[in-house]
Amino acid sequence: MKPREHRIPVRMFAELADGGGGPSAVAQLAAAQHSKHVLLVRGVVEAAKAVGHPDAGMARRAYDLLAAIQSRDDDAVDTVLRHPSVGAWSRDTINALRERRPGATPRGLAALAAAAAIRSGTECEVDVPAVEGVVTLPSLGQAVLPPTATEATVHSRADGAEVSGAGVIVTIPADPSRDGPGWRGLRTVSAEADGVPLRLVIDDLDPYRMPGAANMGGRLSGGDVARWQETLQAAWRLLVRHHRTVADEVRTAISVLTPLRTPPAGGQSSATSRETFGCVALSTPPDPAAFAVTLTHETQHAKLSALLDIVPLTEPDDGSRHYAPWREDPRPIPGLLQGAYAYLGVTDFWRRQRRIETGRAELEASAEFCRWREGAYLVTRTLMRSGRLTPEGEAFTARMAQRLKLWADEPVSTAARELARRRAERHRARWRERNGMEPDAP
Template sequence: MPEWPADLNVGELMASGWRPTPFQQFILKIHSRCDLACSYCYMYEMADTSWKRRPKRMPTEVVAAAAARIAEHTRTHGLSSVEVVLHGGEPLLAGTDAIRDIVTRVRAANGTRTRVDFTVQTNGTLLGPAYLRLFDELGIRVGVSLDGDRDMHDRNRRFAGGRGSHAAVTQALRLLTGAEYRHLFGGLLCTIDLRNDPIATYEALLAFDPPSIDFLLPHGNWSAPPPGRAADQELRPYGDWLTAVFDHWHRTRPRRTSVRMLTELINLLLGGESSTEQLGLSPAAMVVIETDGAIEQSDFLRSAYEGATDTGLTIFGNSLDEVLLLPGFAARQIGEQALSPACAACSVKSVCGGGLYAHRYREGQGFANPSVYCPDLLHLIGHVRKTIEADPPAGSEHHRRSEKGSTMKVAEHRISAGMFSAIATGGGGTAAISHLRDVQHSKHILLVRAVMAAARASDHPDAALTRRAYDLLATIQRHHPDVVDRVLRHPAAGAWARQTIIGVRGNDPSAAPAQLAGLAASAAILSGTVCDIDVPAVHGVVTLPGLGQASLSPTVTTATVQCHAHGAEVTGGHMVVTVPEDPHTDGPGWTGLRDLSATADGHAMRIVIDDLDPYRMPGVANLGGRLTSAEVRQWQTLLDDAWRILVHHHHEVAEEVAGAITVFTPLKPPARGQSSATSRETFGCIALSTPPDPTTMAVTLAHETQHAKLSALLDLVPMTKPDDGSRFYAPWRDDPRPVSGLLQGAYAYLGVTDFWRRQRRVETGESEVHAAAEFSRWRASAHAVTRTLLGSGRLTAPGEHFTSLMAERLEAWRDESVADAASALAMRRAERHLTAWNDRNR
């Protein structure tokens, strides 16, 4: 029987408030034999031999019982989606008919309430056209095991007679990666062999352009160490092997694939949560169902000792909830509490997580030990940490802890489940906006530091000036943190930094890292810091972000900003431009950014009109020019009236708008209607053409605030999987959209729907009818798109939760009264149109 943790009392855990995490992944062992005899196989070559006593193929009665138990579990816990992995042995030995029956039964048992995604993990030798047609029909993703080129792969992965399997696997991969079936490709799984060169292995896998690569450490433990990993020795051969892969992968731009272990490490080092049992402390939420119906722990544990996976429970007599309360499952869900004393005292425990549970085993001590790979993991984690601290990823979506010395301080950010859910339903209020603004501020600090690091690493001609500018900003931050906060929160600062990092790394001559001096000069002016700093000029124009521009001679390429306690001058080419005491006004040679402000019932908002900064809204082709004074007065009147609408009838939206939106960027007027946009690179900025009326401005503010909220949230929580080329219909565009665009649009539509839902209650006559029709139109489109998203298979687990909450909110609004039959008909037509389009183009 399994050696459960001796001191683990599940009853006491429950009494203390702990509750198990429901299973999200179900491993169905549909065939218990294999056509290969891999030398490192934990199933057939290690301690456990229970496979010999099980049926070869999962019988129909076991399939039916498994489907019922999975459905019971998803229903009990209200799970909107789960994953079922078809596994073995070699699962394709089960045959196409058996696989079709399994998939059909499991999905039928769960109905439309829970979406069941299927994946199959195969050695690839049997993967031919018949299977690929079946997987395409059933929507089954395919992962393939490949250990490198022919010599690397065939060293371990051979048929029983000794013949290598590489030729058969590569033939299958050519079929899978062709145009007809590539959308089914889930990625490659590679078991590390120290005899194989790490870079050559990685490049051999890249030859198939996989969406992801998962490197696995060979299974072993302290009593049966893996190859080259002698017990109790401090050698780190696997750490060195993976470090070499990391360095090669990390410096490749653009990266062609995701390497799961490495992306997980970066995610954990930057404050995220783990999504794999190999690393981190997140609860393990998977369970195995064997061919005879036995319910078992992760079959990785077979590498430890005979019976290590046994639970004594079966799907015929036990529910999966009973399994959740077994000590072995609880030990893999309670995180730090299950670590050995040595791991609990380790500084990287939240990243390493003690390593894979199976790798901790030592005969006589059970699993209360560090991983047998402890030296390797420590080395790899330390190397990755050092690398990303010196060179954080461009556009990093995570946030590092505060540093010491001449560097800018940056906070670490997480988001609570409650706040995440509140945002998903369209709201969140001022607390959520404040949190998201702080996240963006930290992101901008990281980007600014990355500009300095990129310039230094590339020996850019402006590297020294960039470093001086960074040091000045860090100094001002120590004495005037609010000023630096204000400067770095300006939306254009983030867009400039991200584009500059990309440009410097790509040797783009237009990249301008020295513009960091413009940010430092703005901070010095606002804080009254006495200093001189050189700043770049483009055609004689010096841009000081958040303040305005100084115009010098067109031949000037570098100017000097001289700051003193009561003002500043910009000098260059025998010209001097004095920055006005209020930089948001104009003066000789100086063009300032103008302000708008509005107040209603004691609630105020302030907006800066940025019609100058070259980075104010990247990627927008119809940017407008400098607004005239008359146009500014027109915008002020519209804002006054729109703000009153928001404060009087949409109070929470008004608070969110005031907190999130700080900058307007003018757009050229379209042929008809109004144009507006936001960018993930410029949180806090709305680009818009002059609105035709106050209500349009109010709804535009609500609409674009939703985009801003979601963009900022995505910097904390990834909600869509990497783009695999799938495209879907969106009611707001003629061209099909990737799932990321679909999610952005649906969330913005959720906010607009809520606006018209409230607005129709305060309107009368034709205005009321119009508001009701708008509510129905926007709700129908948003609801239909959430259904497409939930059926796309392209959302992460948080993305599934987020979209499900959106869908529930929109569904609840369906029951609210519709003003007339025409708008109800429009709602039904929109949903039918969307369904038909996606069916045709699936």
């Protein structure tokens, strides 16, 4: 398992800065993230050995098994290593080992090897950790054993697999995405429009599926999955037919959805993490347009996060905090750049979407376009004045600002402009009252 060097050509860098890039750029970013996961997994082995962790040998054997499986079935190992939670688990484990924190779990590498063995039909037995009786196999699902179980054994064969521990045997279904006695599979939702397919895994099980999320949702019911499926189909049709480049970027970047709890006020909440490339966390989408714009928004975050692993765009945080028209809290420069880039994509979405809407929907779409083109442009000015961008970050932000400035000349109805203005002013007033400071000047 060898990572390779990744570089972003100047032209591709400029296309990404414009808010796009297309599927070829996103594929390069995704390849870099795969190499990052390979490095992190190798880092777990090396960190465990360096600190003399008692599970260092187990981690080494698991890594060797992964390498052996890869020599026969590269796709099986690739699928497991690309699973978003693998990045979060491996980084957390390395940090815990280096800091000598209790609870470091380098033997979790055995669960990756077991998942790859099952996917490839490799005949082997792998001892894996269990947490209160639950065995998590990344990209596949969970086996539930008695809560006293702290470890289990995965028995993988060409014709199936089982998990045994504490006197209980759980048979993994032939299709691991299906539930079975003692088995909870990672289900999928899929869509197709004009011959363009999309398939996404719903990971509502892995403890590392979205680190740091305070509003993590639980296991979706069958009815919930069906509603997500129905809404995704309509959202995907909208993206493919009216936002094709975005659709191609989404299907290249995003592989996993993770449920969040619906906000108390309703609507939609969503998130991505730099540690879990390919995963979008979101509450139940209220309608297809909300689902579509959420995928657009979070794909922008995923693109920028992956780019930042290759090209630093900001200097280290100096403690300064600034106004963002889409947040209730003051933001550091790195967070401000993330938000501006996401809303560059959102602005472009509503720019296209308003052309196909009529009546009230057209008014709302135009107001969203007007509000976010102005809000994102305001933030690019804050970024450029901050002195906290690298030379590459300055070039990147300048192209973002240039694109937003071009859109400022596009006509918007008086009613839409007024609606956007009122919403922006309410947000500024609420932010000022909440934070006790003045928002950055336009």
